[in-house]
Amino acid sequence: MSILIYFSSAGGSREVKQQQQQIFQFLESKMIKYRTVDITQDPSMKEEMRKKVGSPTAMPPQVFSGDMYCGDFQAFFQAVEEEKGEAFFKL
Template sequence: MVLDSKKIEYERCDIASSEDDKKKMRELMGDAKALPPQLFNGDQYLGEYTAFEAAVENGELEKFLKLE
């Protein structure tokens, strides 16, 4: 909802339905046991959901998403 309200385009990826997507997420993170939700900008790992929430609360969403 936050991204929609700020008109930030994004792609939602359900790794439960794609073993390839789960493997890619874990490879990009460098953590073979990582669990969702995780956020990326392209292939750049940004952080997990609590870091996203903190960025929203602190008014640093664009910085967190590397949109600046």
């Protein structure tokens, strides 16, 4: 399974940037490979992300494992708090 993370590299809030970094750091610390899609580089990627999530207002970061939706930062954070961080990524 390939982990895919939709994220934003431009502007946005400090909180969103920190959330994205926490996900990236978790994956890197576990040596889990992942790919990223920067929704600010191609506007169609934002719409693709929202369609895949099933929410017209979804904001990054959004995480997928293959074709399966894992969740947003809140779901990731809750999984880590429950010591189920790796399970969140459905590997």
